[in-house]
Amino acid sequence: MTVLLFLGLFTPAPGLFRSKAEVRDLECERLDIETATRDHPGAVHEVGPRGQRAQREIVVCRERLLPTGTRPEDAEAVLRTLDQTASGAARAAASLRPDLRDRIWLVEAHHASTAVTTKIAFATKNALVEQGLSVSDRKPLLNAADLTVLTRMGPDEAWPVACRRWHDSGGLRPTDALLALVQRDARATTLHAGLCDRGRWSWLR
Amino acid sequence: MRRGTARDAVGSIYAGACSRTFSMAWCRILPRWSDREASIVPPFATIPMRFARSALRFRVFGAALVWLFATTGCVTVYQPMSGLHSPVIVETTRPNLRDTRIDLACVPGGGLSVSDATALCGRVQRLFENQGALVTSGMQLTRDPAGTPEEAASPPSVHLTMEITSRKVHESNHPLTWMFSFSTFTLVPAVTELTFAQDVTIRDASGFLLVKETLQGRIVRRFGAGTWLVTHIGDLWRPEDRDLGGDAANRDLSRDLYRRLSQLAFDARIHADVLRIAAPAPAPPQRLGPPDAHPTAPEVP
Numbered sequence: 001m002t003v004l005l006f007l008g009l010f011t012p013a014p015g016l017f018r019s020k021a022e023v024r025d026l027e028c029e030r031l032d033i034e035t036a037t038r039d040h041p042g043a044v045h046e047v048g049p050r051g052q053r054a055q056r057e058i059v060v061c062r063e064r065l066l067p068t069g070t071r072p073e074d075a076e077a078v079l080r081t082l083d084q085t086a087s088g089a090a091r092a093a094a095s096l097r098p099d100l101r102d103r104i105w106l107v108e109a110h111h112a113s114t115a116v117t118t119k120i121a122f123a124t125k126n127a128l129v130e131q132g133l134s135v136s137d138r139k140p141l142l143n144a145a146d147l148t149v150l151t152r153m154g155p156d157e158a159w160p161v162a163c164r165r166w167h168d169s170g171g172l173r174p175t176d177a178l179l180a181l182v183q184r185d186a187r188a189t190t191l192h193a194g195l196c197d198r199g200r201w202s203w204l205r
Numbered sequence: 206m207r208r209g210t211a212r213d214a215v216g217s218i219y220a221g222a223c224s225r226t227f228s229m230a231w232c233r234i235l236p237r238w239s240d241r242e243a244s245i246v247p248p249f250a251t252i253p254m255r256f257a258r259s260a261l262r263f264r265v266f267g268a269a270l271v272w273l274f275a276t277t278g279c280v281t282v283y284q285p286m287s288g289l290h291s292p293v294i295v296e297t298t299r300p301n302l303r304d305t306r307i308d309l310a311c312v313p314g315g316g317l318s319v320s321d322a323t324a325l326c327g328r329v330q331r332l333f334e335n336q337g338a339l340v341t342s343g344m345q346l347t348r349d350p351a352g353t354p355e356e357a358a359s360p361p362s363v364h365l366t367m368e369i370t371s372r373k374v375h376e377s378n379h380p381l382t383w384m385f386s387f388s389t390f391t392l393v394p395a396v397t398e399l400t401f402a403q404d405v406t407i408r409d410a411s412g413f414l415l416v417k418e419t420l421q422g423r424i425v426r427r428f429g430a431g432t433w434l435v436t437h438i439g440d441l442w443r444p445e446d447r448d449l450g451g452d453a454a455n456r457d458l459s460r461d462l463y464r465r466l467s468q469l470a471f472d473a474r475i476h477a478d479v480l481r482i483a484a485p486a487p488a489p490p491q492r493l494g495p496p497d498a499h500p501t502a503p504e505v506p
Contacts, residue, residue, distance in 0.1 A: 013425040028286040077292035203483035
């Protein structure tokens with residue numbers, strides 16, 4: 001086994017024992033011994049008190065939750081980093097608008113896929129709760145005429161108009177604030193956060 | 206659109222390292238063969254003994270074998286480690302970056318030579334131009350703020366600066382693997398490895414950081430008749446996009462790198478759009494110093 005490792009036959013690179021597709025399902029990083037022993041205790045032998053005899057190389061690989069191709073690429077791009085995206089948006093909302101701390105927060109998400117939209121909204125609500133904010137499951141509604149107009153607009157115009165309509169129609173009360181996570185373009189892998197407060201819309205990030 | 210190769214992307218750090226190391230090793234072995242023919246000559250060299258009666262003929266035969274192995278015995282594989290194989294949605298053949306100006310800089314160093322940096326920049330420039338962007342490239346981000354005459358006529362709405370730097374993260378080429386490989390007549394491969402990183406930074410015109418990502422990958426070279434044979438026989442059964450031999454490593458790395466760069470540029474463009482919209486409107490210029498006697502105000506009779 002040691003010899004095979006030494007010969008590089010069991011490295012995560014594609015070859016006799018691994019196909020290219022299998023390798024693409026791995027996220028790898030090269031670590032120094034100290035970091036590897038700290039982050040993966042038991043899996044990596046610690047350096048002895050007299051140092052180590054030979055230089056060791058540690059490459060740590062994690063398998064992706066779902067193999068490549070299981071989900072569409074646009075969904076995969078958003079869902080892989082959803083935790084960081086949602087936490088970042090919630091942090092930005094809490095830190096940039098401390099005056100809205102006492103409000104009840106509603107969440108709106110927009111993505112090409114309905115299933116992904118639901119997941120984004122759920123993750124964002126959790127992230128807001130982690131920031132110590134009050135969150136509601138209520139969804140602000142718009143009437144059919146508003147929706148017809150809004151769907152013809154681009155994101156730059158549609159979101160400020162929607163925000164104003166939510167406020168005017170009473171969908172968003174004066175005690176509410178709304179955080180939206182939006183995929184502004186179907187080709188983008190990032191989500192942008194916007195805030196609606198008493199009919200005024202602003203992009204946070 | 207012409208696509209670049211892996212060598213353009215990671216520089217010439219490793220180009221030819223396999224064959225150089227191999228040649229050096231054989232240079233050391235060859236004289237010993239000719240001095241002590243009977244005891245050290247490997248089995249495959251005893252077959253044409255009539256041809257190799259003289260030392261000169263033996264050297265020619267040995268050199269031919271060296272050349273044969275050096276040119277056919279290397280199998281290079283590419284492994285994306287992080288960033289390079291992240292999901293990409295944009296299609297690089299579509300006009301994704303229309304109305305965008307990009308100042309591109311490929312900084313030499315860290316294994317990327319000046320000529321490789323120039324070649325990389327040229328290819329990335331073509332990549333973005335094919336997607337509709339107006340691109341200027343160089344080794345540093347120095348540019349006339351007024352832009353070209355055609356830009357002055359119709360200024361693009363988004364202005365980005367992209368900087369690409371390279372790093373050699375790790376390199377391994379242990380002599381023991383070569384010894385072990387040669388002692389088995391290269392049936393067991395000698396393995397060398399290079400881990401590289403490309404740091405990509407994209408900012409808007411004001412210098413605000415829009416995207417910063419590190420794309421990391423490995424190039425593993427296996428040398429030996431055994432691995433070469435197994436790989437190429439395996440390639441006969443694999444679909445073409447899963448081939449391991451030939452130019453597959455260059456092709457895969459180039460595809461990953463250019464697709465990922467396109468996605469990063471597009472995401473940065475969208476981000477820059479959001480910042481442009483979110484930016485507060487410029488305040489009207491304020492008068493400094495004590496107010497004068499309102500020169501424009503009508504005089505009261």
